[in-house]
Amino acid sequence: MLHFAILFCLLVASANASVQDFCVADLKAPQGPAGYSCKSPTKVTAKDFVFSGLVGAGNTSNIIKAAVTPAFDAQFPGVNGLGLSMARLDLAPKGVVPMHTHPGASEILVVTQGSITAGFISSSDNKVYTATLKKGEVMVFPQGLLHFQINAAGVTSVALVTFSSPNPGLQILDFALFANDLPTDLVSKTTFLDPALIKTLKGVLGGTN
Template sequence: MEMMPTIFFFFLQLLFFSSSNAAVQDFCVGDLTGPEGPAGYSCKKPAIVTVDDFVFSGLGKAGNTSNIIRAAVTPAFSAQFPGLNGLGLSIARLDLAVEGVIPLHTHPGGSELLVVVQGTICAGFISSSANTVYFKTLKKGDIMVFPQGLLHFQINGGGIPAIGFVSFSSPSPGLQITAFALFANNLPSELVEKTTFLDDAQVKKLKAVLGGTG
Protein backbone atom coordinates (compact mmCIF):
# COMPACT_ATOMS: atom_id res chain seq x y z
CA MET A 1 0.00 0.00 0.00
CA GLU A 2 2.93 2.34 0.68
CA MET A 3 3.82 2.18 -3.01
CA MET A 4 0.50 3.74 -4.11
CA PRO A 5 1.30 7.40 -3.16
CA THR A 6 4.71 7.09 -4.81
CA ILE A 7 3.26 5.69 -8.04
CA PHE A 8 0.51 8.33 -8.04
CA PHE A 9 3.07 11.12 -7.53
CA PHE A 10 5.19 9.70 -10.37
CA PHE A 11 2.26 9.79 -12.82
CA LEU A 12 1.38 13.35 -11.77
CA GLN A 13 4.95 14.41 -12.50
CA LEU A 14 4.87 12.62 -15.86
CA LEU A 15 1.58 14.28 -16.80
CA PHE A 16 2.87 17.73 -15.84
CA PHE A 17 6.12 17.22 -17.76
CA SER A 18 4.31 16.04 -20.89
CA SER A 19 1.77 18.87 -20.88
CA SER A 20 4.32 21.59 -20.09
CA ASN A 21 6.54 20.48 -22.97
CA ALA A 22 3.79 19.92 -25.54
CA ALA A 23 4.03 22.34 -28.44
CA VAL A 24 0.97 24.58 -28.72
CA GLN A 25 0.36 25.70 -32.30
CA ASP A 26 -2.24 28.40 -32.80
CA PHE A 27 -2.50 27.92 -36.56
CA CYS A 28 -0.83 26.39 -39.60
CA VAL A 29 -1.08 28.87 -42.46
CA GLY A 30 -0.72 26.84 -45.63
CA ASP A 31 2.49 27.07 -47.63
CA LEU A 32 0.98 27.13 -51.11
CA THR A 33 4.38 26.76 -52.76
CA GLY A 34 4.35 23.08 -51.81
CA PRO A 35 1.92 20.25 -52.63
CA GLU A 36 -1.30 19.64 -50.69
CA GLY A 37 -1.32 16.27 -48.94
CA PRO A 38 -4.07 14.34 -47.13
CA ALA A 39 -3.46 16.46 -44.01
CA GLY A 40 -3.37 19.72 -45.95
CA TYR A 41 -0.44 21.99 -46.74
CA SER A 42 2.79 22.31 -44.79
CA CYS A 43 2.89 25.31 -42.47
CA LYS A 44 4.45 28.60 -43.47
CA LYS A 45 7.20 29.76 -41.17
CA PRO A 46 5.62 32.01 -38.48
CA ALA A 47 8.09 34.79 -39.33
CA ILE A 48 6.53 35.24 -42.79
CA VAL A 49 2.86 34.91 -41.76
CA THR A 50 0.90 38.16 -42.13
CA VAL A 51 -2.63 39.31 -41.39
CA ASP A 52 -3.45 38.93 -45.09
CA ASP A 53 -3.13 35.15 -44.67
CA PHE A 54 -6.25 35.33 -42.47
CA VAL A 55 -8.32 37.57 -44.76
CA PHE A 56 -10.08 36.66 -48.03
CA SER A 57 -11.84 39.29 -50.14
CA GLY A 58 -13.07 37.22 -53.06
CA LEU A 59 -16.69 36.57 -52.10
CA GLY A 60 -18.05 40.08 -52.59
CA LYS A 61 -18.11 39.81 -56.38
CA ALA A 62 -20.53 37.69 -58.42
CA GLY A 63 -19.08 34.73 -60.29
CA ASN A 64 -19.35 34.36 -64.07
CA THR A 65 -22.53 32.43 -64.90
CA SER A 66 -22.04 32.56 -68.71
CA ASN A 67 -21.49 28.82 -69.01
CA ILE A 68 -23.35 25.59 -69.69
CA ILE A 69 -24.77 25.34 -66.16
CA ARG A 70 -25.53 29.08 -65.83
CA ALA A 71 -23.94 29.03 -62.40
CA ALA A 72 -20.65 29.82 -60.70
CA VAL A 73 -18.91 28.72 -57.52
CA THR A 74 -16.31 31.02 -55.97
CA PRO A 75 -14.33 28.97 -53.42
CA ALA A 76 -12.47 30.14 -50.35
CA PHE A 77 -10.72 26.86 -49.61
CA SER A 78 -7.21 26.48 -48.24
CA ALA A 79 -5.79 26.76 -51.77
CA GLN A 80 -7.26 30.28 -52.05
CA PHE A 81 -7.33 31.19 -48.35
CA PRO A 82 -4.21 29.70 -46.69
CA GLY A 83 -5.22 30.78 -43.19
CA LEU A 84 -7.87 28.03 -43.24
CA ASN A 85 -5.27 25.29 -43.49
CA GLY A 86 -5.74 22.77 -40.69
CA LEU A 87 -8.75 24.53 -39.15
CA GLY A 88 -11.46 22.19 -40.46
CA LEU A 89 -13.69 24.70 -42.25
CA SER A 90 -14.07 26.70 -45.46
CA ILE A 91 -16.65 28.68 -47.41
CA ALA A 92 -17.74 29.40 -50.99
CA ARG A 93 -20.18 31.64 -52.85
CA LEU A 94 -22.84 30.27 -55.22
CA ASP A 95 -24.24 32.41 -58.04
CA LEU A 96 -27.11 30.93 -60.02
CA ALA A 97 -28.53 32.84 -62.98
CA VAL A 98 -32.16 32.24 -63.93
CA GLU A 99 -32.40 28.50 -64.78
CA GLY A 100 -28.92 28.00 -63.32
CA VAL A 101 -28.00 24.69 -61.74
CA ILE A 102 -25.19 23.18 -59.69
CA PRO A 103 -25.48 19.58 -61.02
CA LEU A 104 -25.45 16.47 -58.87
CA HIS A 105 -22.09 16.31 -57.12
CA THR A 106 -20.34 15.17 -53.97
CA HIS A 107 -17.77 16.54 -51.56
CA PRO A 108 -15.84 13.50 -50.30
CA GLY A 109 -13.95 15.57 -47.72
CA GLY A 110 -16.66 17.45 -45.83
CA SER A 111 -20.29 18.20 -45.06
CA GLU A 112 -21.88 21.37 -46.48
CA LEU A 113 -24.16 24.05 -45.04
CA LEU A 114 -26.03 26.34 -47.45
CA VAL A 115 -27.62 29.71 -46.59
CA VAL A 116 -29.66 31.53 -49.25
CA VAL A 117 -29.11 35.30 -49.32
CA GLN A 118 -30.97 36.22 -52.54
CA GLY A 119 -33.74 34.63 -54.61
CA THR A 120 -34.82 31.04 -54.17
CA ILE A 121 -32.84 27.83 -54.52
CA CYS A 122 -34.27 24.33 -54.88
CA ALA A 123 -31.75 22.08 -53.16
CA GLY A 124 -31.58 18.47 -52.11
CA PHE A 125 -29.51 15.36 -51.51
CA ILE A 126 -29.87 11.58 -51.91
CA SER A 127 -29.21 9.15 -49.09
CA SER A 128 -26.82 6.27 -49.74
CA SER A 129 -28.78 3.64 -47.80
CA ALA A 130 -32.20 3.74 -49.50
CA ASN A 131 -31.69 6.35 -52.24
CA THR A 132 -34.21 8.55 -50.44
CA VAL A 133 -34.36 12.08 -51.84
CA TYR A 134 -34.59 15.06 -49.49
CA PHE A 135 -35.24 18.33 -51.34
CA LYS A 136 -36.93 21.66 -50.77
CA THR A 137 -37.19 25.12 -52.34
CA LEU A 138 -35.37 27.50 -50.02
CA LYS A 139 -35.97 31.23 -49.75
CA LYS A 140 -33.79 34.06 -48.45
CA GLY A 141 -32.53 33.25 -44.96
CA ASP A 142 -33.19 29.51 -45.19
CA ILE A 143 -30.39 27.05 -44.38
CA MET A 144 -29.92 23.44 -45.50
CA VAL A 145 -27.24 20.90 -44.65
CA PHE A 146 -25.80 18.26 -47.00
CA PRO A 147 -24.05 15.34 -45.26
CA GLN A 148 -20.50 14.49 -46.30
CA GLY A 149 -20.08 12.39 -49.43
CA LEU A 150 -23.75 12.35 -50.49
CA LEU A 151 -24.94 13.37 -53.95
CA HIS A 152 -26.64 16.77 -53.84
CA PHE A 153 -27.66 19.68 -56.08
CA GLN A 154 -28.81 23.30 -56.16
CA ILE A 155 -31.12 24.83 -58.79
CA ASN A 156 -32.34 28.40 -59.18
CA GLY A 157 -35.96 28.13 -58.12
CA GLY A 158 -37.27 31.51 -59.28
CA GLY A 159 -37.21 34.26 -61.88
CA ILE A 160 -34.27 36.28 -60.52
CA PRO A 161 -30.59 35.45 -59.96
CA ALA A 162 -30.01 33.55 -56.75
CA ILE A 163 -27.06 33.82 -54.38
CA GLY A 164 -26.04 31.47 -51.60
CA PHE A 165 -23.07 30.93 -49.35
CA VAL A 166 -21.93 27.43 -48.43
CA SER A 167 -19.64 26.48 -45.57
CA PHE A 168 -17.80 23.17 -45.31
CA SER A 169 -16.44 21.09 -42.45
CA SER A 170 -13.07 20.91 -44.20
CA PRO A 171 -10.57 23.45 -45.56
CA SER A 172 -10.42 21.34 -48.74
CA PRO A 173 -13.72 19.43 -49.15
CA GLY A 174 -13.08 18.15 -52.67
CA LEU A 175 -15.58 18.05 -55.51
CA GLN A 176 -16.80 15.49 -58.04
CA ILE A 177 -19.61 16.42 -60.43
CA THR A 178 -21.42 13.28 -61.55
CA ALA A 179 -22.14 14.36 -65.13
CA PHE A 180 -18.55 15.46 -65.71
CA ALA A 181 -17.18 12.30 -64.12
CA LEU A 182 -19.20 10.22 -66.59
CA PHE A 183 -19.11 12.26 -69.77
CA ALA A 184 -16.18 14.70 -69.66
CA ASN A 185 -13.40 12.12 -69.78
CA ASN A 186 -12.02 9.45 -72.13
CA LEU A 187 -13.85 6.46 -70.65
CA PRO A 188 -14.96 4.43 -73.69
CA SER A 189 -18.60 5.06 -74.59
CA GLU A 190 -19.47 1.37 -74.48
CA LEU A 191 -18.41 1.18 -70.84
CA VAL A 192 -20.43 4.28 -69.98
CA GLU A 193 -23.44 2.74 -71.72
CA LYS A 194 -23.12 -0.51 -69.78
CA THR A 195 -22.75 1.25 -66.41
CA THR A 196 -25.49 3.87 -66.95
CA PHE A 197 -28.01 1.95 -69.15
CA LEU A 198 -27.97 4.85 -71.64
CA ASP A 199 -27.91 4.17 -75.35
CA ASP A 200 -24.98 5.01 -77.64
CA ALA A 201 -26.56 8.15 -79.09
CA GLN A 202 -27.27 9.62 -75.65
CA VAL A 203 -23.76 8.93 -74.39
CA LYS A 204 -22.09 10.40 -77.45
CA LYS A 205 -24.33 13.48 -77.28
CA LEU A 206 -23.42 14.09 -73.62
CA LYS A 207 -19.73 13.51 -74.32
CA ALA A 208 -19.88 16.06 -77.13
CA VAL A 209 -21.62 18.62 -74.90
CA LEU A 210 -19.26 18.16 -71.94
CA GLY A 211 -16.03 17.65 -73.83
CA GLY A 212 -15.48 13.93 -73.37
CA THR A 213 -13.97 11.51 -75.84
CA GLY A 214 -14.00 7.76 -76.43
Protein backbone atom coordinates in the same frame (compact mmCIF):
# COMPACT_ATOMS: atom_id res chain seq x y z
CA MET B 1 3.53 7.29 -4.62
CA LEU B 2 3.41 5.83 -8.13
CA HIS B 3 0.21 7.76 -8.83
CA PHE B 4 1.90 11.04 -7.87
CA ALA B 5 4.87 10.24 -10.12
CA ILE B 6 2.60 9.55 -13.09
CA LEU B 7 0.61 12.72 -12.44
CA PHE B 8 3.83 14.75 -12.19
CA CYS B 9 5.08 13.37 -15.51
CA LEU B 10 1.77 14.17 -17.20
CA LEU B 11 1.83 17.73 -15.86
CA VAL B 12 5.39 18.26 -17.05
CA ALA B 13 4.59 16.83 -20.48
CA SER B 14 1.52 19.04 -20.74
CA ALA B 15 3.48 22.13 -19.72
CA ASN B 16 6.14 21.42 -22.32
CA ALA B 17 3.69 20.51 -25.10
CA SER B 18 3.83 22.73 -28.14
CA VAL B 19 0.50 24.40 -28.85
CA GLN B 20 0.07 25.58 -32.44
CA ASP B 21 -2.70 28.12 -32.88
CA PHE B 22 -2.83 27.89 -36.66
CA CYS B 23 -1.12 26.49 -39.74
CA VAL B 24 -1.35 29.06 -42.53
CA ALA B 25 -0.79 27.21 -45.80
CA ASP B 26 2.56 27.59 -47.48
CA LEU B 27 1.30 27.61 -51.07
CA LYS B 28 4.85 27.42 -52.41
CA ALA B 29 5.43 24.05 -50.74
CA PRO B 30 4.10 20.73 -52.12
CA GLN B 31 0.63 19.66 -50.97
CA GLY B 32 0.46 16.23 -49.32
CA PRO B 33 -2.40 13.98 -48.13
CA ALA B 34 -2.61 16.01 -44.91
CA GLY B 35 -2.81 19.31 -46.77
CA TYR B 36 -0.34 22.12 -47.13
CA SER B 37 2.73 22.61 -44.95
CA CYS B 38 2.65 25.48 -42.50
CA LYS B 39 4.09 28.84 -43.42
CA SER B 40 6.74 30.03 -40.98
CA PRO B 41 5.01 32.00 -38.17
CA THR B 42 7.47 34.83 -38.75
CA LYS B 43 6.02 35.28 -42.25
CA VAL B 44 2.35 35.15 -41.24
CA THR B 45 0.40 38.41 -41.40
CA ALA B 46 -3.20 39.47 -40.80
CA LYS B 47 -3.78 39.27 -44.56
CA ASP B 48 -3.45 35.47 -44.36
CA PHE B 49 -6.66 35.38 -42.30
CA VAL B 50 -8.71 37.63 -44.60
CA PHE B 51 -10.26 36.66 -47.95
CA SER B 52 -12.11 39.08 -50.24
CA GLY B 53 -12.85 36.68 -53.08
CA LEU B 54 -16.48 36.09 -52.10
CA VAL B 55 -17.46 39.75 -52.41
CA GLY B 56 -18.01 39.77 -56.16
CA ALA B 57 -20.40 37.63 -58.19
CA GLY B 58 -19.02 34.66 -60.07
CA ASN B 59 -19.24 34.27 -63.86
CA THR B 60 -22.43 32.34 -64.68
CA SER B 61 -22.07 32.51 -68.48
CA ASN B 62 -21.47 28.78 -68.88
CA ILE B 63 -23.41 25.64 -69.70
CA ILE B 64 -24.82 25.25 -66.16
CA LYS B 65 -25.42 29.00 -65.64
CA ALA B 66 -23.75 28.75 -62.26
CA ALA B 67 -20.53 29.78 -60.57
CA VAL B 68 -18.87 28.45 -57.44
CA THR B 69 -16.18 30.71 -56.00
CA PRO B 70 -14.10 28.73 -53.48
CA ALA B 71 -12.40 29.96 -50.34
CA PHE B 72 -10.51 26.72 -49.73
CA ASP B 73 -6.95 26.39 -48.43
CA ALA B 74 -5.52 26.99 -51.91
CA GLN B 75 -7.29 30.34 -52.13
CA PHE B 76 -7.51 31.22 -48.44
CA PRO B 77 -4.32 29.98 -46.69
CA GLY B 78 -5.59 30.89 -43.23
CA VAL B 79 -8.14 28.04 -43.16
CA ASN B 80 -5.45 25.39 -43.66
CA GLY B 81 -5.59 22.86 -40.83
CA LEU B 82 -8.66 24.40 -39.19
CA GLY B 83 -11.26 21.94 -40.50
CA LEU B 84 -13.44 24.44 -42.37
CA SER B 85 -13.74 26.53 -45.52
CA MET B 86 -16.31 28.47 -47.53
CA ALA B 87 -17.55 29.16 -51.04
CA ARG B 88 -19.95 31.47 -52.82
CA LEU B 89 -22.62 30.05 -55.13
CA ASP B 90 -24.14 32.21 -57.88
CA LEU B 91 -27.05 30.76 -59.87
CA ALA B 92 -28.37 32.73 -62.83
CA PRO B 93 -32.02 32.16 -63.82
CA LYS B 94 -32.36 28.46 -64.76
CA GLY B 95 -28.91 27.88 -63.26
CA VAL B 96 -28.06 24.52 -61.73
CA VAL B 97 -25.23 22.81 -59.91
CA PRO B 98 -25.69 19.21 -61.14
CA MET B 99 -25.52 16.15 -58.92
CA HIS B 100 -22.15 16.16 -57.20
CA THR B 101 -20.35 15.06 -54.07
CA HIS B 102 -17.75 16.45 -51.68
CA PRO B 103 -15.78 13.37 -50.55
CA GLY B 104 -14.02 15.25 -47.77
CA ALA B 105 -16.67 17.37 -46.08
CA SER B 106 -20.22 18.02 -45.02
CA GLU B 107 -21.75 21.24 -46.33
CA ILE B 108 -24.05 23.94 -44.96
CA LEU B 109 -25.71 26.32 -47.43
CA VAL B 110 -27.41 29.60 -46.52
CA VAL B 111 -29.33 31.53 -49.18
CA THR B 112 -28.49 35.24 -49.23
CA GLN B 113 -30.44 36.26 -52.34
CA GLY B 114 -33.29 34.78 -54.35
CA SER B 115 -34.44 31.22 -53.85
CA ILE B 116 -32.74 27.84 -54.35
CA THR B 117 -34.18 24.33 -54.61
CA ALA B 118 -31.68 21.87 -53.17
CA GLY B 119 -31.54 18.27 -52.12
CA PHE B 120 -29.47 15.17 -51.47
CA ILE B 121 -29.83 11.40 -51.77
CA SER B 122 -29.12 9.05 -48.88
CA SER B 123 -26.69 6.19 -49.47
CA SER B 124 -28.62 3.63 -47.41
CA ASP B 125 -31.99 3.61 -49.19
CA ASN B 126 -31.66 6.25 -51.96
CA LYS B 127 -34.25 8.42 -50.25
CA VAL B 128 -34.34 11.96 -51.62
CA TYR B 129 -34.48 14.98 -49.32
CA THR B 130 -35.36 18.25 -51.11
CA ALA B 131 -36.39 21.73 -50.06
CA THR B 132 -36.88 25.13 -51.66
CA LEU B 133 -34.96 27.66 -49.62
CA LYS B 134 -35.67 31.37 -49.36
CA LYS B 135 -33.31 34.15 -48.29
CA GLY B 136 -31.90 33.42 -44.83
CA GLU B 137 -32.81 29.72 -44.84
CA VAL B 138 -30.19 27.02 -44.38
CA MET B 139 -29.75 23.40 -45.50
CA VAL B 140 -27.09 20.84 -44.60
CA PHE B 141 -25.69 18.19 -46.95
CA PRO B 142 -23.96 15.22 -45.25
CA GLN B 143 -20.44 14.34 -46.32
CA GLY B 144 -20.03 12.32 -49.50
CA LEU B 145 -23.70 12.22 -50.52
CA LEU B 146 -24.91 13.18 -53.98
CA HIS B 147 -26.62 16.58 -53.90
CA PHE B 148 -27.66 19.46 -56.15
CA GLN B 149 -28.79 23.08 -56.22
CA ILE B 150 -31.16 24.74 -58.71
CA ASN B 151 -32.24 28.36 -59.04
CA ALA B 152 -35.87 28.52 -57.96
CA ALA B 153 -36.34 32.23 -58.72
CA GLY B 154 -36.60 34.38 -61.82
CA VAL B 155 -33.55 36.35 -60.77
CA THR B 156 -29.98 35.43 -59.86
CA SER B 157 -29.84 33.53 -56.59
CA VAL B 158 -26.84 33.58 -54.28
CA ALA B 159 -25.76 31.40 -51.37
CA LEU B 160 -22.80 31.19 -49.02
CA VAL B 161 -21.58 27.69 -48.31
CA THR B 162 -19.49 26.39 -45.41
CA PHE B 163 -17.59 23.09 -45.47
CA SER B 164 -16.20 20.98 -42.63
CA SER B 165 -12.80 20.76 -44.33
CA PRO B 166 -10.30 23.24 -45.75
CA ASN B 167 -10.33 21.15 -48.94
CA PRO B 168 -13.71 19.37 -49.35
CA GLY B 169 -13.05 17.96 -52.81
CA LEU B 170 -15.58 17.92 -55.65
CA GLN B 171 -16.83 15.42 -58.21
CA ILE B 172 -19.71 16.39 -60.52
CA LEU B 173 -21.55 13.30 -61.72
CA ASP B 174 -22.36 14.56 -65.23
CA PHE B 175 -18.77 15.55 -65.93
CA ALA B 176 -17.41 12.36 -64.37
CA LEU B 177 -19.51 10.29 -66.78
CA PHE B 178 -19.48 12.34 -69.99
CA ALA B 179 -16.51 14.75 -69.95
CA ASN B 180 -13.78 12.14 -70.33
CA ASP B 181 -12.52 9.45 -72.72
CA LEU B 182 -14.36 6.52 -71.11
CA PRO B 183 -15.70 4.49 -74.08
CA THR B 184 -19.38 5.00 -74.83
CA ASP B 185 -19.94 1.24 -74.69
CA LEU B 186 -18.68 1.06 -71.10
CA VAL B 187 -20.74 4.07 -70.05
CA SER B 188 -23.82 2.48 -71.62
CA LYS B 189 -23.25 -0.86 -69.87
CA THR B 190 -22.72 0.76 -66.46
CA THR B 191 -25.54 3.32 -66.68
CA PHE B 192 -28.10 1.56 -68.96
CA LEU B 193 -28.26 4.73 -71.07
CA ASP B 194 -28.67 4.65 -74.84
CA PRO B 195 -25.30 4.97 -76.65
CA ALA B 196 -26.66 7.73 -78.91
CA LEU B 197 -27.63 9.80 -75.88
CA ILE B 198 -24.24 9.21 -74.30
CA LYS B 199 -22.46 10.42 -77.44
CA THR B 200 -24.66 13.51 -77.47
CA LEU B 201 -23.81 14.28 -73.85
CA LYS B 202 -20.11 13.65 -74.49
CA GLY B 203 -20.30 16.12 -77.34
CA VAL B 204 -21.94 18.75 -75.13
CA LEU B 205 -19.57 18.27 -72.17
CA GLY B 206 -16.34 17.73 -74.09
CA GLY B 207 -15.89 13.98 -73.76
CA THR B 208 -14.55 11.61 -76.43
CA ASN B 209 -14.97 7.95 -77.49
